[in-house]
Amino acid sequence: MVASVVTGLVLFTAVGTLYSGMRSWIQGLGLINAELDGTQAIRRLNQELREAMSVQVAADGQSLTYRMPQRNAQGDFIVPPLWDGVQRRAIVTAMSNGSYSLGFGIAGQEYTISQSIILRDPEVSGAPTYRVFTPGPGGITRQVDVMIVTRTYGPRGAPIYQRVRETLFLRNVPSITN
DSSP states (O other): OHHHHHHHHHHHHHHHHHHHHHHHHHHHHHHHHHHHHHHHHHHHHHHHHTTOSEEEEOTTSSEEEEEOBOBOTTSOBOSSOOBOSOOEEEEEEEOTTSOEEEEEEETTOOEEEEEEEESBOTTSTTOOBOOSEEEOSSSSOOEEEEEEEEEEEOGGGOEEEEEEEEEEEOOOOOOOOO
């Protein structure tokens, strides 16, 4: 009888510890996914924008347009740099589930790089929407601050938020003069 009670207590403790560990694991996985989504989106934007000739951020901070230089048949940039004639943009658009997506590419044909963005800080009640893109100082945009807040869900559907902010330094050569 005593052996049965001790075995029952050991099993109960083991199952409780396993459940607690699984819950922590799921919450940690949610944090990783939220941070990874925002970090990868910023990294892909950085790769695209570092070669841009010019970047213009919209007044509301929810989109930007950029121009890429022409390349020759071997894939090298033409010197002096000339615009390739294709208008491109990065834009935040609303989705049906209340989240926002971030896409970039040819204007009107952007492909999505993040689908879990939110535009209000969850820790500040009544907070206004934040600016995803903020241009640096000066007439020619040489840097863009990008801030993305992502939301994923953890144990029992509890939301998990992650903020990623980075300054992207741009080449930005709008024209070359002799």
